[in-house]
Every structure is written in structure tokens, then in C-alpha cells.
Amino acid sequence: MSSLTLESGMRVSSCAEYEQARAAFRISETLANQIISAEYLRCSLSLDLQVDEQNTKTMRAIFHQLELRALPTSLGPSTERGKSLSQSGFQLWLERSMLTYNDEFTDIQIQYKGKLRNGNHLIWVADKATQGNYVSYFPAIVLFDEEQAVVGAAPIYASGF
Incomplete structure (x- = not known):
């Protein structure tokens, strides 16, 4: 590497x-x-990922329930608190296990990687400026509660995102 x-x-x-x-x-x-x-x-x-038998349900939950500001993306500061990915202009691509956002300035891809043993889920985020030189790649854990509702996101590493 x-x-x-x-x-x-x-x-x-x-x-x-x-x-x-x-x-x-x-x-x-x-x-x-x-x-x-x-x-x-x-x-x-x-992290010992498992196959998610309910991949479609999980992706839809992330799309409709995860707040954009739960992830440190370039869009976060300009997005209203409480707005989910679906309310922030992201597109859901179930066949590719991906959420995307594209405009004239930003290209963000969130790729679903799988389920963790504790019931949470791993995603990879790629955030790139279409103009200029900003780029950020990071893995994140999407946190679910006992009822399988999304409650937020957290960094994998103790040092943060």
C-alpha cells in the first residue's frame, strides 16, 4: 500500500x-x-462482516433515516439539521448497494459494505469536490437500535473520521 x-x-x-x-x-x-x-x-x-439477508431493507433505512449531518461530509455545514440522506438529494441504487449525491460542486458516494456482528452496518464514504482539490474517504458505522431504526453514525477508529 x-x-x-x-x-x-x-x-x-x-x-x-x-x-x-x-x-x-x-x-x-x-x-x-x-x-x-x-x-x-x-x-x-x-471487522468480520456478515452477509446482510435484508440488504434492501437496510439500504432503505439508511437512505430515509440517516441524517446527512451524522457524517462529516462537505455538504453537512450547508444542510439543515434533521434532514435525512433522501431529503438532502441523495439517490438510492439498490443494485449497487450505493447512495450518491452529485451537483456542480460535489460528488459523494456512500457504499454499503455489510452487517457487523453487533447489528450495526459498515459503509464507505467518498466525498469529492468536482472543482478544486477537496477529497475525503472514510469508513463509518451506521448505528441501529433494537427495532432496526437508524440512530446515527460513528467512526470506526478511536481517533475519529
């Missing part, structure tokens, strides 16, 4: 190093690191 620099100055180049370092440090905010961080999304697949 390409070498990635964390905010501590530490450099990592494998999933094992990355996962250990992300317990304490965020990714250094440089364009090169943000682009390279896409390679490290696959490290989150080590």
Missing part, C-alpha cells in the same frame, strides 16, 4: 500499522494523504 502520514508524523503502509495508529491519530490533512486514504478503506473489512 502507498505510505500514508498521520497527524503525529508517523508513516504507515499496511492495514496492521494503519489500524493500530488510527486508534490514536487522525490522517494528516494533505491532499496526497486524503487521496491515498482510499487505499486504506479495505482495512475496515477486517
Whole structure:
């Protein structure tokens, strides 16, 4: 994997190093690191994902119930609190297990990866500016309650998104 620099100055180049370092440090905010961080999304697949027998139901719940501001995207600051992904202009692509948002400035893709043993779900977020050089890639956990309603999102790593 390409070498990635964390905010501590530490450099990592494998999933094992990355996962250990992300317990304490965020990714250094440089364009090169943000682009390279896409390679490290696959490290989150080590969370022992299960096949989601209700994939369509899960995707629809995320689409209609997850608030856009629960994820640190470039759209968040300009979006009203309480607006779900569906209310914020995202499109649902069940056949691709993906939610997308595109306008003249922003391209966001949220890819559903699977169910975790604890009943929550893993997604990957790719947030890119169509003009300029902003890009962000990160895995996130979508949190569900006992009734299978979405209650929010959380970072996988202790250091945050």
C-alpha cells in the first residue's frame, strides 16, 4: 500500500500499522494523504462482516433515516439539521448497494459494505469536490437500535473520521 502520514508524523503502509495508529491519530490533512486514504478503506473489512439477508431493507433505512449531518461530509455545514440522506438529494441504487449525491460542486458516494456482528452496518464514504482539490474517504458505522431504526453514525477508529 502507498505510505500514508498521520497527524503525529508517523508513516504507515499496511492495514496492521494503519489500524493500530488510527486508534490514536487522525490522517494528516494533505491532499496526497486524503487521496491515498482510499487505499486504506479495505482495512475496515477486517471487522468480520456478515452477509446482510435484508440488504434492501437496510439500504432503505439508511437512505430515509440517516441524517446527512451524522457524517462529516462537505455538504453537512450547508444542510439543515434533521434532514435525512433522501431529503438532502441523495439517490438510492439498490443494485449497487450505493447512495450518491452529485451537483456542480460535489460528488459523494456512500457504499454499503455489510452487517457487523453487533447489528450495526459498515459503509464507505467518498466525498469529492468536482472543482478544486477537496477529497475525503472514510469508513463509518451506521448505528441501529433494537427495532432496526437508524440512530446515527460513528467512526470506526478511536481517533475519529
